[in-house]
Amino acid sequence: MPPIEAIITPLEAELKLARLEVAKLQDDNRALDRLTKSKEAALLEAERTVQIAMAKASLVDDLQNKNQELMKQIEICQEENKILDKMHRQKVAEVEKLTQTVRELEEAVLAGGAAANAVRDYQRKVQEMNEERKTLEREVARAKVTANRVATVVANEWKDANDKLMPVKQWLEERRFFQGEMQQLRDKLAVAERTAKAEAQLKEKYQVRFKVLEERLKASNGNSRIASEGRSTSNGSSRRQSLGGAENFSRSSSNGFLSKRTPNSQYGTLRSNHASTLLKHVKISSRSFDGGSRSLDRDKLMPVAGVNDNVPTNISDETLISETNGTYEESANGTPIEKTNPEHEDYVSGILYDMLQKEVISLRKACHEKDQTLKDKDDAIEMLAKKVDTLNKAMEIEAKKMRREVAAMEKEVSAMRVSKEHDMRARRVIGPRGGAVNSSHLTSARNAGNSIGN
Incomplete structure (x- = not known):
């Protein structure tokens, strides 16, 4: 070790x-x-x-x-x-x-x-x-x-020679043109207010019509479920293609929307007729929602169901329609699972709501732009009115000065005339007196010469 x-x-x-x-x-x-x-x-x-x-x-x-x-x-x-x-x-x-x-x-x-x-x-x-x-x-x-x-x-600062100023004549012409446009816009606003009132009344009428259509759809959907039980899947798939892919229907529960894809196209065949009729009413109502659509409540969901074939590409062809008391979900195997819900709720189609919202937003933007242009033009008119007032005041002040100077010049001219008249009178008076004095001198001289000769 x-x-x-x-x-x-x-x-x-x-x-x-x-x-x-x-x-x-x-x-x-x-x-x-x-x-x-x-x-x-x-x-x-x-x-x-x-x-x-x-x-x-x-x-x-x-x-x-x-x-x-x-x-x-x-x-x-x-x-x-x-x-x-x-x-x-x-x-x-x-x-x-x-x-x-x-x-x-x-x-x-x-x-x-x-x-x-x-x-x-x-x-x-x-x-x-x-x-x-x-x-x-x-x-x-x-x-x-x-x-x-x-x-x-x-x-002392930077200079930019690219900006050019418009001439005064062009500015005056544009000012007149804008004043005419302002008058036309005011007339159009008055007409728009009148049409807005009329269209609000039309909107109320169309809401009543939507409610009637909803009731009809509820009744017809109940009948369609009973009548569509014996139809084949092939016929249902062909009808589904004619609807443009409207296969998915959704229903909102207390926690949110639960989507389901119907395995069979039982509802597609009988709802196509109702969808076409609703589309006609929707197109007519969307044209009338110009001025009265501002009062639409975004939080309220109108009970209307419909399918639109001519929508833009960013909106899907699948619509949100549900009339049953239960909600369906697809399981992993593809079989539908039904969940019962005691409350019966109906919702408006997403396409119709998007159309109405787009129209409302576009109208609000147009009105805001018109208000802004009117405000800008009113400000320009106020500035021009202030300038005109200042120029009028300056002209009045200058007119007063002119009058005072004219009065002073008139006084001076009258004084000059009086002095000239006095001078002329004095010359006239001095002329005869000088002649009389000369004649007296001549007579005295003649008398003196005669006395000397004598």
């Missing part, structure tokens, strides 16, 4: 090596933990940077939209400036013509006082034109100031 120390020493060496490996592994784990923490921090920072970038992108989109709006406003201001410049040039030419006429009339008045009234009229016209010119100059200056401000704002 070897000694115990010889056995223990290699084991102790192995233990030391294992401890060293454990320490290395612990250090590695710590390093990995540090790396994971640093990577998590980096991920958080990356998420923050992504959020900041998304916010900046939204800001960039907002700024681009504002830039486009400002470009449109600049184009509008430029077109207004062009129109005002044309008006200003026309007014300046008219003013120059009127000033020339005024000068000619002033010369005519100095020559003779027959055209005084005409001078007054032309002076008034000149004053009015000058005031209009001043107002136009002020408007041009304001428009230039606004255009410069907008240009300075736009110069």
